[in-house]
Amino acid sequence: MKLAIIGTGYVGLVSGACFSEFGHEVICVDNNGDKIAALCQGQIPIYEPGLTELVVKNVTGGRLRFTTNLAEAVPRAEAVFIAVGTPSSRRGDGYADLSYIYSAARDIAPHISGYTVVVDKSTVPVGTARQVARVIREVNPAAEFDVASNPEFLREGAAINDFMRPDRVVVGVDNDRAAAVLRGIYSPLYLIETPVVITTPETAELIKYAANAFLAVKISYINEMATICEAVGADGIALAKGIGLDGRIGKKFLHPGPGYGGSCFPKDTLALLRTVQEYGVSARIVEAAVEVNAAQKARMVKKIRDALGGSETGKTIGVLGLTFKPETDDMRDAPALTILPALIEKGARIVAHDPQGMREAAKYLPEGVEFVDNPYAVCAGADALVLMTEWNQYRALDLGRIKSGMRNSVFIDLRNVYAPEQVRSAGFSYFGVGRG
Numbered sequence: 001m002k003l004a005i006i007g008t009g010y011v012g013l014v015s016g017a018c019f020s021e022f023g024h025e026v027i028c029v030d031n032n033g034d035k036i037a038a039l040c041q042g043q044i045p046i047y048e049p050g051l052t053e054l055v056v057k058n059v060t061g062g063r064l065r066f067t068t069n070l071a072e073a074v075p076r077a078e079a080v081f082i083a084v085g086t087p088s089s090r091r092g093d094g095y096a097d098l099s100y101i102y103s104a105a106r107d108i109a110p111h112i113s114g115y116t117v118v119v120d121k122s123t124v125p126v127g128t129a130r131q132v133a134r135v136i137r138e139v140n141p142a143a144e145f146d147v148a149s150n151p152e153f154l155r156e157g158a159a160i161n162d163f164m165r166p167d168r169v170v171v172g173v174d175n176d177r178a179a180a181v182l183r184g185i186y187s188p189l190y191l192i193e194t195p196v197v198i199t200t201p202e203t204a205e206l207i208k209y210a211a212n213a214f215l216a217v218k219i220s221y222i223n224e225m226a227t228i229c230e231a232v233g234a235d236g237i238a239l240a241k242g243i244g245l246d247g248r249i250g251k252k253f254l255h256p257g258p259g260y261g262g263s264c265f266p267k268d269t270l271a272l273l274r275t276v277q278e279y280g281v282s283a284r285i286v287e288a289a290v291e292v293n294a295a296q297k298a299r300m301v302k303k304i305r306d307a308l309g310g311s312e313t314g315k316t317i318g319v320l321g322l323t324f325k326p327e328t329d330d331m332r333d334a335p336a337l338t339i340l341p342a343l344i345e346k347g348a349r350i351v352a353h354d355p356q357g358m359r360e361a362a363k364y365l366p367e368g369v370e371f372v373d374n375p376y377a378v379c380a381g382a383d384a385l386v387l388m389t390e391w392n393q394y395r396a397l398d399l400g401r402i403k404s405g406m407r408n409s410v411f412i413d414l415r416n417v418y419a420p421e422q423v424r425s426a427g428f429s430y431f432g433v434g435r436g
């Protein structure tokens, strides 16, 4: 099938590459000429494992193209996916900023030719599909189109696998004609028996928020349990296992840590809270998850301070990992951006390493943070080592080598990567999350 994807950000680029891998003919459009020029050269602006190879393969195979010109992409397309950004609005009130969505709808409208399904792939609040339809109708009353909602459930770092082997595909449509187009697009998943949930646009839009909010709740729940474990002297890891093996609970997303971050959970939970407020209902469990997440980050600052003997002033802290999770260079809402500035404000010196995120991190962290290109270099003269993000390369560190470079042997493992006894027997004081 012939598809157009508007927006070559994370979602647009991964979707475009994967749809072309399915065998569809895809044209990705972005109004950023430099970005398109780079993409045409095979340069991918984000770090996502496997994406460069997939783009190059499908460009070479003639199934994937990039352009700034909507007139080249939209008229021929059976479906046009809108995958532009929906950042939190600049007013800071939690609302998602939909201006990019509506301007994409306005720009697409005049180019629609023949029956076309315009698909919202970006995460958008309930009611957006109807608004997009209204905008298109205003600009081009003659256009023959439907608007569908088709939220994505990709995890950064695992996006290609999530796209190619999803747990489910959610499609929100008003009629069978649009449903048939979407079914056709996802028919390559038929062989792996991927369930397709066909529902209304409003329900599809809400499914996305409900899924992310549920996962955020699950993380905040286990983080709260971890705090209780620390208080009563129980083991949070064993607790997570003990409850997660109950099939009704499930063991995924039960890892205590420094709080969830990234471009989705923080933004989407707030946007959901704004939506419920608007409709005069409440989402108190989601509200609590947001509060617990903020408290978790603050608790990590206190954990580090306590491990340093009560004060971080004048201390050197080595930090391993800055991104909100491994296998990405994304720093959006990373816990490091809350925790490290709080320590720096109290006079701590920070020396940090991240395999992919240092360039991004340097933009958002206070001046004075020192970046080193070797994980062992963060330890030189350090009073404590903080493992902030569980990159694979931090999972089997030479503890003897780390210790020999440090001033004080304090190991604060905010992702519970190491077994406490292993680190303690190497001569460190060890502090995890949810355990001693």
Ligand code: UGA
Residues within 6 Å of the ligand: 123, 152, 153, 154, 155, 156, 157, 212, 215, 219, 252, 253, 254, 255, 256, 257, 258, 259, 260, 261, 262, 263, 264, 265, 324, 325
């Ligand atoms: C999340 C969802 O997992 C995807 O399904 C969804 O499509 C995506 O948001 C989105 O809305 O676009 P992502 O933000 O890439 O994906 O990352 P996750 O792997 O979900 O992790 C989010 C945060 O939760 C990270 O900071 C991670 O460290 C934290 N986390 C996750 C925990 O602290 N504990 C856990 O057990 C799991």
